[in-house]
Amino acid sequence: MRRGCLAYSPEPGGAEVVLLAADPPGRGAGSALLAALEVLGRTRGWQRLRLLATNDNTPALRFYQRRGWDLIALHRDAVTRDRRLKPEIPAVGHGGIPLRHALELERRLVPEEEP
Template identity: 45%
Template sequence: MGDVYVRRAVESDQETIERILTDSWGGPIVIGHGVEFNAARLPALLAERDGAVAGLLTYHLDGDALEIVSIDATARHTGAGTALLRAAAGVAREHGLRRLWLITTNDNLDALRFYQRRGLRIVAVTPGAVDAARERKPSIPEIGAYRIPLHDELTLELRL
């Protein structure tokens, strides 16, 4: 397998971005911390390996921070997620931002391990946030990974 290369998405990537978001999130709408994003319209980074798309990260710049709205590796344990996270930190630094942050859910144990091993820290837990998001996006399941009831959001951040 070749190395993972990350690049900024361009207009011709739109169909690929929408497909990945639909496969991972059920569509382009992502709700986090009470905010609804159309992730397909956000700036994006694409990871590629051996000429094929290996992952997608969408983000939003706000104040002193880069918020990762979505991050998806099309195949796990290939380095795409790590490469995307590093590239997002690079974008944040280019803009002179002080932190990178994201929201995940209480059931997402694999993501919590992934993020913490890469230096992000849990800085907040919002009980019931997923329940509230489910009212706006009913397709959010009630049971998540590992058959854990899906209720809460966890905020993780990396200080730059």
């Protein structure tokens, strides 16, 4: 059995993915949920999806970029600031990488307009 959970928050022009998790990982639940959200977004005329991933989460950064998502911003020390409010956020994350920044990724659902 494969299970997963995706939560999104509508915003102007599309939606932000606020949670994506698969259990167990690696059985296709994450890909299927993202694909379903893309279908929903195109049906609703959304222009893009967006999400934040932490700098340590190299498996997720690989996962998204291989599925058409692109890096659009680095929010330096965003996690460091969050930690001041939530001291339970660990200092070290996946693979022993210091957990400090947030990376913003975007999935275009329609081509970007020329400037």
